[in-house]
Amino acid sequence: MDRIVIEEHIQLDLLGCHRWTGARDRDGYGRAGKDLAHRRAWEDAVGPIPPGMQLHHTCSARDCVFVDHLMLISAKEHGLLDHLSVSGRNRRKRSCVHGHKFDEGNTYLAPDGSRHCRACSRIRQRGYAAKRKSGRTKSRQRPTTRPPNKESRRSG
Numbered sequence: 001m002d003r004i005v006i007e008e009h010i011q012l013d014l015l016g017c018h019r020w021t022g023a024r025d026r027d028g029y030g031r032a033g034k035d036l037a038h039r040r041a042w043e044d045a046v047g048p049i050p051p052g053m054q055l056h057h058t059c060s061a062r063d064c065v066f067v068d069h070l071m072l073i074s075a076k077e078h079g080l081l082d083h084l085s086v087s088g089r090n091r092r093k094r095s096c097v098h099g100h101k102f103d104e105g106n107t108y109l110a111p112d113g114s115r116h117c118r119a120c121s122r123i124r125q126r127g128y129a130a131k132r133k134s135g136r137t138k139s140r141q142r143p144t145t146r147p148p149n150k151e152s153r154r155s156g
Contacts, residue, residue: 006032006041006065017059018066028062041065042072054078096120 009022009030020030020037030037042055045067049055056078059069073081082088095101096117108116 006037006044009037010065015059015061016066017061017064017069019061020063020065024063030063030065037063038065038070041067042070056081 009020009032010018011021013019018041022037023031025031025036032040038055038057039049042049049072052074053072054075056071056073057064057069058071059066061069064070079085080088080091093102096119098117098120100106100117100119102115102117106118108118108121110116
């Protein structure tokens with residue numbers, strides 16, 4: 001099988017990226033046969049990519065195969081650094097949807113890594129307490145009678 005030589009499919013741009021001139025996939029990543037071109041370039045220059053790790057383009061150019069523009073990171077870190085991912089967009093937010101700042105005093109960091117606005121949480125809790133006090137919400141009540149079980153239906 002012919003191995004695609006990375007150096008034959010590179011064009012330098014003004015930002016110092018080594019842009020892939022060969023085939024690309026629908027997401028804009030260079031394809032070197034069945035492999036992604038930037039992954040092939042990394043493996044040729046540095047070595048194998050450890051399991052669970054991903055390559056991040058620090059230059060944000062998906063077709064860049066310059067090893068100096070690639071960084072080996074975990075999948076979680078990659079999601080946070082990605083400008084298009086939901087977690088990446090949420091990480092860059094400086095305030096909640098109601099305008100409260102995400103600062104040290106107003107932010108609760110959940111065990112799963114998500115963050116929540118303490119001011120909004122207090123407002124929700126006060127609203128719920130007011131509803132309970134006015135009697136607009138009913139606490140969950142158990143039924144007074146139980147439905148018959150299968151045996152009693154068969155015998156009756």
